[in-house]
Amino acid sequence: DIQLTQSPSFLSASVGDRVTITCRASQGIDKFLAWYHQKPGKAPKLLIYETSTLQSGVPSRFSGSGSGTEFTLTISSLQPEDFATYYCQQVKSYPHHFGQGTKLEI
């Protein structure tokens, strides 16, 4: 199975900050990586797929990059609604595991 490790697990930031979350895969997954965020009590929401393609309706302050085994999600200027838990997920091969999550707090 392909394992994903996110860093950091917790991140404190302020509105307007630029933040980056990293996701490392245990083996190469080309560009088959997606990012989600999830707010307490809500379903996850797809933000980015294929490493860097923004899902329809997602603000342009979100961006993704990387390939192979190292990937990043960047939020260029944090907004109040961005405080949530962020997950990466690989869709290269089954099982489609997620990273352990990064909780982004004010």
Added chain:
Amino acid sequence: EVQLVESGGGVIQPGGSLRLSCAASGFTVSSNYMSWFRQAPGKGLEWVSNIYTSGDTHYADSVKGRFTTSRDISKNTLSLQMNSLRAEDTAVYYCVTLKTSGTWRYEYWGQGTLVTVSS
């Protein structure tokens, strides 16, 4: 507008069975790849199963042989039959659409239904 509404969750004893349903609107379940995910309380996300338009299915090792995903074309619903339930199956279960044009992506998520396995 795509909508997914899960139902069927509840409290069940270990070893018991439960069937979850996902009512879809805005699209046809049988014409799309569909998935189930789950999230244990306070934990991360776990992929459970996929069903293809062909009817082929794939399962996580943790549920293989115990869970079965199926579709009801007449009702436009997705189902998850869960047998031999264990305490570690306690989770919120989400029904999700899987878009496969281009790179696969899990696009639309239902609100989830809570399954609690406890004596």
